[in-house]
């Protein structure tokens with residue numbers, strides 16, 4: 717029987733949360749609502765034999781898009797539903813004329829994406845746990861961000877990621893539950909970090925910082941998180957950050973593969989100390 721793909725609507729969010737729980741993921745209801753607000757035309761539900769079976773979200777940031785929330789109900793897997801969702805989302809992104817599609821693949825998702833021509837850019841490791849307090853002798857000062865930092869944070873983010881994520885950053889910025897820090901250097905923001913609520917643990921990231929101060933900023937963020945359960949997605953090309961996470965008692969939980977399709981992404985990797993999470997790099 718054919719898979720029918722339609723747009724997701726707010727009435728699907730509670731069911732979307734149950735799918736997400738089935739997979740053990742960390743998104744909140746607010747995350748789903750944010751996706752729907754940011755890109756209602758890019759949020760899809762697959763129906764199979766008259767019942768809701770899967771989801772995906774395609775978010776466009778100019779010519780770069782992120783594909784996320786590819787989830788199929790456990791009982792309905794291996795029937796082509798995941799493939800139909802990804803094909804539909806890619807068609808949508810083609811109509812939006814994006815040049816690059818990026819995503820973070822689980823080991824379950826990777827073979828599916830490879831069939832569409834996605835290639836691995838690099839791997840990341842998810843760390844989890846409660847950081848134990850460590851003395852941080854760093855001379856770097858990190859302060860809570862305020863409204864007037866927003867523009868410089870967007871500039872730093874765009875310089876590092878070569879992507880205009882202003883719409884997404886604005887959505888996080890206006891959410892009082894999202895904790896934001898910045899570090900000042902030479903009269904401009906040289907690093908920023910965010911801690912967002914998650915359904916299982918706080919999601920720490922993105923952490924973007926000039927490489928000269930990156931490890932110091934990273935350590936300070938961990939100190940700020942002491943006593944709360946967190947998730948951190950750390951690129952495998954930043955072993956010093958991973959060692960630091962291990963030193964404060966976090967443990968590696970699983971790997972992701974950051975993949976791309978189309979024009980190869982170009983970013984300042986050495987500025988990337990923690991990813992924002994699997995939904996948008």
Ligand SMILES: CC(C)(COP(=O)(O)OP(=O)(O)OC[C@H]1O[C@@H](n2cnc3c(N)ncnc32)[C@H](O)[C@@H]1OP(=O)(O)O)[C@@H](O)C(=O)NCCC(=O)NCCS
Nearest residue numbers: 786787788793794795796797798799821822824825827828
């Ligand atoms: C990944 C996922 C979305 C795939 O959904 P699905 O509906 O089962 O996928 P499809 O039936 O369309 O399978 C498409 C192809 O992917 C590959 N594939 C899917 N599941 C696989 C598995 N468990 N092992 C190996 N290959 C697999 C196969 O090549 C399959 O083609 P085939 O059936 O002709 O062999 C689903 O397993 C899922 O929701 N997993 C949990 C959440 C997750 O990890 N999502 C991916 C996020 S990146």
